[in-house]
Amino acid sequence: MPPKYHVLSVLVENRAGVLARVSALFARRGYNIYSLAVAPTDDERFSRITVVVDVEQAPLEQVVKQLNKLIHVIKISELDPRDSVERELMLVTVKAPAEVRGQIIELIGVFDGRIIDVGHDELALSLDEHPERLDDLEDLLRPFGIIDLQRTGRVALPKLERS
Amino acid sequence: MNTNGGQALIKSLELEGVEVIFGLPGGAILPVYDPILDSPIRHVLVRHEQGAGHMAEGFAHATGRPGVAMVTSGPGATNIVTPLADAYMDSIPMVVITGQVPLPSIGTDAFQECDTVGITRGVTKHNELVTRAEDIPMAIRQAFHIATTGRPGPVLVDIPKDIVDPMNPASAMNWHWPTDADVSSSMPGYKPTTKGHPKKIKEAAVLIATARQPVIYAGGGILKARAAEALRELAELTGIPVVTTLMARGAFPDDHELCLGMPGMHGNYTAVTAMQQADLLIALGSRFDDRVTGKLDGFAPGAKIIHVDIDPAELGKVRRPDVPIVGDCRLVIEEIIKALNALGGQQSRMDITPWRQQVSGWQEQYPLVYEQSQDGDLLKPQYVLEQLRDRSPADTIVASGVGQHQMWTSQYWKFNYPYTWVNSGGLGTMGFSVPAAIGAKVGRPDRTVWAVDGDGCFQMTAQELVTAATERIPVKIAILNNAYLGMVRQWQEMFYEERYSEVYLSPDLPDYVKWAEAMGCIALRVESPDEVGPAIDKANEINDRPVVLEFRTDASEKVFPMVSPGTTNDQIDVGPLQNGLGR
Structure with missing residues (x-):
């Protein structure tokens, strides 16, 4: 994860071409989208795009204003990681010959993840957690030999107020 | 069904x-x-x-x-x-x-x-x-x-x-x-804000009332918001001078004593310098374009900024405003006028007479100038424009392409009415003027419509004169034929040690008169100063078909004043005829 990443939560109309319009505003400025998650909200006329970008604050403000000008964008909020709850799902297939299989099973247990598929010499694991916890598990699994790994990109919502 | x-x-x-x-x-x-x-x-x-x-x-x-x-x-x-x-x-x-x-x-x-x-x-x-x-x-x-x-x-x-x-x-x-x-x-995400925030409007009024050296920086948004009347009221109420950007020419009448004309890279000395020395810029529907600001960190260094725009993305995009107001220019100006009156009229405002005198002094010292051509020389483009301006109806609509001829038109025409200037500002599209003039004439058949074009621009879209002739749309085209891509030539002369690379076009190829005639236009070639006026008069009398006047102009003529790219507006070059005058 880059150091100065920002998480934007963009509520959009759920229709063709919206994602292209949103991503084009980052692309034309040469900003890389670090991760992206899109799905309909409870009201299926709308979708929520959670986008993580590596941009300085000042250009980000301008991008947010430009995003707001898109006809199909309803609302944009920047989610400060300190004030939001974040989750991400990771699926990973890892080499698991008999001599280390126990260690891997123990590890996924520690992380509260699950084994979702079992092969002769491989295990497929899943973990939905805070993105940094996924990073940790990824680091710990790497020495065993990661065969495939897929993350969904983070989704986030503002923390609830408690006063 | x-x-x-x-x-x-x-x-x-x-x-x-x-x-x-x-x-x-x-x-x-x-x-x-x-x-x-x-x-x-x-x-x-x-x-x-x-x-x-x-x-x-x-x-x-x-x-x-x-x-x-x-x-x-x-x-x-x-x-x-x-x-x-x-x-x-x-x-x-x-x-x-x-x-x-x-x-x-x-x-x-x-x-x-x-x-x-x-x-x-x-x-x-x-x-x-x-x-x-x-x-x-x-x-x-x-x-x-x-x-x-x-x-x-x-x-x-x-x-x-x-x-x-x-x-x-x-x-x-x-x-x-x-x-x-x-x-x-059907569009829940589209709700433009038109009314300015009352608190910000009040803040703007206070800044205006306390400024000693204010300038109104009027942009194209004035015209889009049909706010020319409101702008005039604001200027006359406060006595604050107004610059009109390339997109706002005509939004405030050039013959008004408070009008300073166009600022920017080829703006006049007074408009550029008044903005530089202002303590308050009231930006109304303008966007701090790089051609206006010059080198940004040296632009209007002592000015506070009130920025009014209907597009929130413009506020703070280039220069952070002290008072940002999102809203329709006309509505916001009207509210600012009310707020100024509520502050207590003229007595409650700073006296800006000294500032006005300073600005007038610059106007007297640095008017736009050019040197008239000698007999037998090619025409001066500025002279052609002065004649065109003086011999055409005051409410003539003028279109232009992009380049030197565009800047001279903006400088030398007197835009006293809104919606009389049709040009390509932001994109700088060569070839804009012929078709744009045709569209303007279709929309305003009651008006005289002139397109001032360069020879380079004309060659890009001239075929639309066939459209104009066929559809009986009597536009008038003035080609300033200097046989060059003039603005590029000017930059090569000034910034590339006179190494002219791919800018020469030839004065005779194409033959503009024959070409225009082939497209169903009446066409005249004008080569000497005494032919300029009569040719324009003749063109202005023709109302049943398009007319093309080809003026043979001097390629060595450059657009001045000029703020060179990468320099600040303080380094404005007024040109060889005025350099050396005391500043």
């Missing part, structure tokens, strides 16, 4: 009040062209789709109403990309209808297929591919609403052939015309 998509499209345009479509048919848009035969809407058949787009822009510039262009798929659509980009940069309301291959063929590399919405996404305020015939009336209503409200801009509606072709069952539909309420509820 009581109609089809093609008929519904034309009926929708009629109901939106469209009087004229600029366009050129082709395979995919054919079914929409058939009902045009039965419609009261006038269609102007262009010779190149770029011409259709610029005509629609010229129409919108001159009338304030959205221009409409219609072209076919593929190359028709790509040919209109430049006008879309131009209209997007200059916030021109325009609706472009493009044909598209039938829905089942999209994505198959069909004949004359291209991804029109993909290509035009970045150069339109909005675009939409319509996929059902019954959605056409709503798509058209949305397009006009988006194009004309908030910050205006171009909207493209892409129409696949099958949903408009009566031979195809996919085109069958029941007519339904959405209400205004339907339109706004």
Whole structure:
């Protein structure tokens, strides 16, 4: 994860071409989208795009204003990681010959993840957690030999107020 | 099923009040062209789709109403990309209808297929591919609403052939015309803010009342908001001098004692310097364009900024304002006037007489100047423009292309009426003037319309004079033929050690008079100063066909003043005739 990443939560109309319009505003400025998650909200006329970008604050403000000008964008909020709850799902297939299989099973247990598929010499694991916890598990699994790994990109919502 | 998509499209345009479509048919848009035969809407058949787009822009510039262009798929659509980009940069309301291959063929590399919405996404305020015939009336209503409200801009509606072709069952539909309420509820994300925030308006009034050296920095937004009257009221109430940017020429009358004219790279000394030394810039519908600010960190260093714009993205984009106000320029100016009056009238405001005197001093010391040509020399472009200005009606609409001739026109014309200046500001599109002038004349047939063009620009879009001659649209074209891409030549002379690379065009090839005559125009070549006036008078008398005057002008003439690229506005070069005068 880059150091100065920002998480934007963009509520959009759920229709063709919206994602292209949103991503084009980052692309034309040469900003890389670090991760992206899109799905309909409870009201299926709308979708929520959670986008993580590596941009300085000042250009980000301008991008947010430009995003707001898109006809199909309803609302944009920047989610400060300190004030939001974040989750991400990771699926990973890892080499698991008999001599280390126990260690891997123990590890996924520690992380509260699950084994979702079992092969002769491989295990497929899943973990939905805070993105940094996924990073940790990824680091710990790497020495065993990661065969495939897929993350969904983070989704986030503002923390609830408690006063 | 009581109609089809093609008929519904034309009926929708009629109901939106469209009087004229600029366009050129082709395979995919054919079914929409058939009902045009039965419609009261006038269609102007262009010779190149770029011409259709610029005509629609010229129409919108001159009338304030959205221009409409219609072209076919593929190359028709790509040919209109430049006008879309131009209209997007200059916030021109325009609706472009493009044909598209039938829905089942999209994505198959069909004949004359291209991804029109993909290509035009970045150069339109909005675009939409319509996929059902019954959605056409709503798509058209949305397009006009988006194009004309908030910050205006171009909207493209892409129409696949099958949903408009009566031979195809996919085109069958029941007519339904959405209400205004339907339109706004169909776009929950689109609600432009028009009323300024009362607290900010009060803050703005206080800044205005306490400024010692204020300048009103009026931009194109004044014209878009129909705010010229309100601006005049504000200026006269406060006595604050007004600069009018390239996009705002005519928004405040040039003959007004408070008008300082155009600022920027080729602005006059007073406009540029007043902004530099201001302690308050009241930016109204202007966007701190790089051609206005010069090197940004040296721009108006001591000025506080009030920035009024209907587009929130403009506030703070370039220069952070002390008082940002999102809103329609006219409404906000009217509120600022009320707030100023509430502060207690003139006695409550700072006396800016010394500032006004300083500004007048600059005006006297640094007027625009040029040296008249000697007998036998080529014409001075500035002289041609002065003659054109003085011999044409005061409310003449003037279009221009892009380059030296554009700057001279902006400098030397007296714009005393709004909506009389039609030019390509942001994008800087060479070839804009001929089609834009035609569009303006279609929109304002009661006005004299002159296009001032360069020889380079003219060669890009001249074929639209065939359109003008055929359709009896009597525009007048003044070509300042200096046989060069003049502005590029000027930069090569000044910044590339006079190494002239690929800028020479030849004065005689093409033969502009023969060419214009071949296109159905009356044409005259003008070579000496004493021929200039009579030729212009003759052109102004012709009202049944287009006229082209070719003026042979001096290529060594450069546009001054000039703020060189990369320098601050303090380093303005007033030119060889005034350099050395005490500052």
